[in-house]
Amino acid sequence: MDSKDNSGGAFLADIREIRRRARQHIEGxxxxxxxxxxxxxxxxxxxEALATELVCVLRYKRHHYTAxxxxxxxxxxxxxxxAAEEQGHADRLAERIVQLDGKPNFNPDGLLTRSHWEYxxxxxxxDMIREDLVAERIAIESYSEIIRYxxxxxxxxxxxxEDILANEExxxxxxxxxxxxxxxxxxxxxxxxREARGGR
Ligand SMILES: [Fe+2]
Ligand SMILES: [Fe+2]
Numbered sequence: 001m002d003s004k005d006n007s008g009g010a011f012l013a014d015i016r017e018i019r020r021r022a023r024q025h026i027e028g029x030x031x032x033x034x035x036x037x038x039x040x041x042x043x044x045x046x047x048e049a050l051a052t053e054l055v056c057v058l059r060y061k062r063h064h065y066t067a068x069x070x071x072x073x074x075x076x077x078x079x080x081x082x083a084a085e086e087q088g089h090a091d092r093l094a095e096r097i098v099q100l101d102g103k104p105n106f107n108p109d110g111l112l113t114r115s116h117w118e119y120x121x122x123x124x125x126x127d128m129i130r131e132d133l134v135a136e137r138i139a140i141e142s143y144s145e146i147i148r149y150x151x152x153x154x155x156x157x158x159x160x161x162e163d164i165l166a167n168e169e170x171x172x173x174x175x176x177x178x179x180x181x182x183x184x185x186x187x188x189x190x191x192x193x194r195e196a197r198g199g200r
Contacts, residue, residue: 030099037153043102045146046093046157049164050104051114052139053090057083059135062121063128070189071182075125078178082132082171089164096160116142126186129179136172143168 031039060083067076094104105114112119117135122128143165150158 031101035154037150037157039100039102042150042154042157043097043100045149046097046100046102047105048114048116049143049146049161050090050093050097050106051111052116052142053086053093054106054111055115055117055119056086056135056139057090059119059121059132060086063132066121067125067128069125069182070185071125071178075129075178075182078174079128079132082174085167085171089167092160092164096157100157125182126179129175129182133172133175133179136168136175139168140165140172 060079064076064079064083067079069075094106097104117138120131120135122131143161147158147161147165150161152158
């Protein structure tokens with residue numbers, strides 16, 4: 001190395017130091033000394049989001065298989081699509097937890113306690129859609145909070161949560177459109193039933 005080139009020398013020394021630290025902490029995987037977040041808290045928060053997603057998968061699956069009524073086929077298809085997307089969110093969260101040298105928690109024991117939302121089955125199509133909409137709205141709120149917490153300290157986890165959040169917003173929108181359509185038709189059916197009985 002040219003000793004007269006001080007700036008380059010300092011730069012190379014920095015690179016060497018970064019490489020040395022990377023080798024020294026190789027067991028840390030993707031977590032380097034530059035990682036600024038509180039890893040234990042991030043792992044706990046990501047595991048809670050994982051639990052939330054797993055509960056969402058179960059709820060959408062239950063709704064998919066039990067949807068009955070005039071719109072049941074279209075709504076059941078939508079439930080199945082959402083179940084698959086929630087599963088995708090769970091997979092990405094588990095992957096990130098492992099990258100951060102943590103353990104993704106798939107233990108069914110305590111799943112509901114770790115989740116941000118409870119598991120509600122719903123009796124009819126309107127109830128089911130309403131439960132799903134509420135669950136999506138809770139996910140949107142809690143994920144927004146997680147994104148604010150992560151800030152610039154863990155940009156990769158933040159970006160992951162932002163992607164998932166955008167998808168939950170689409171889910172909430174889908175559910176609110178469905179809810180409107182299905183409740184309007186249910187009302188119309190009740191009204192025409194009353195008219196038919198009154199006409200007799
Ligand atoms: Fe999700
Ligand atoms: Fe969702």
